Amino acid sequence: MTTTLPQTDASDAIRPAVPAGLSHVAYVTHDTAATVDFYRRLLGMELVNAVLDDKIPSTGDPVPYFHSFFRMADGSTIAFFEAPDLPPAAVDTHPAYNVFRHIALQADSPATVDAWKVWLESNGVDVLGPVDHKIIYSVYFHDPNGIRLEITTPLSPAWNDSAASAQAAFDDWQAIKRTAVETGADMVTALAEHTRRQSHQRTEPS
Numbered sequence: 465m466t467t468t469l470p471q472t473d474a475s476d477a478i479r480p481a482v483p484a485g486l487s488h489v490a491y492v493t494h495d496t497a498a499t500v501d502f503y504r505r506l507l508g509m510e511l512v513n514a515v516l517d518d519k520i521p522s523t524g525d526p527v528p529y530f531h532s533f534f535r536m537a538d539g540s541t542i543a544f545f546e547a548p549d550l551p552p553a554a555v556d557t558h559p560a561y562n563v564f565r566h567i568a569l570q571a572d573s574p575a576t577v578d579a580w581k582v583w584l585e586s587n588g589v590d591v592l593g594p595v596d597h598k599i600i601y602s603v604y605f606h607d608p609n610g611i612r613l614e615i616t617t618p619l620s621p622a623w624n625d626s627a628a629s630a631q632a633a634f635d636d637w638q639a640i641k642r643t644a645v646e647t648g649a650d651m652v653t654a655l656a657e658h659t660r661r662q663s664h665q666r667t668e669p670s
């Protein structure tokens with residue numbers, strides 16, 4: 465089916481409503497069988513769609529693939545592509561990349577987060593935490609593809625509703641960088657000292 469999009473002059477463009485939520489995130493797997501087992505059996509997320517093609521529709525690149533979708537309770541999905549002959553991904557240049565880059569799945573209470581830890585560990589999955597971040601409460605683990613996952617629950621409604629303080633923190637961050645450039649101070653040191661002063665949880669891992 466072809467959809468004809470309305471032609472709009474750029475000067476008439478109006479930003480649509482904020483996106484409603486997460487449709488899907490997509491990652492590469494080299495083992496769909498292990499991925500299906502992990503997401504369906506361990507996380508309880510049903511395999512709700514599979515799409516195969518011999519080329520990538522958006523670019524036309526001739527890469528054959530199997531594309532799988534696993535659904536969460538709210539309808540959002542985590543998706544994977546397995547493509548034959550795809551070489552291993554490049555190695556991260558710093559271990560922090562694999563910590564910072566993760567997917568957080570929402571649970572309804574700290575007790576449920578704790579129950580996930582018990583369940584995952586009983587199935588041989590290494591679990592880090594729980595970690596009490598004061599605004600959220602989380603455990604961390606990896607899927608068979610090396611993707612870091614988090615199961616978390618909010619401890620405060622402010623966790624995603626603190627726009628004023630977030631803007632202030634952003635302004636401070638930019639000011640520290642600007643000052644470092646203007647004074648010739650070492651940027652990394654200046655930012656590290658700033659984060660040390662601002663840290664809300666000096667003894668806990670991220």
Ligand SMILES: [Fe+2]
Pocket residue numbers: 566568614
């Ligand atoms: Fe997180």
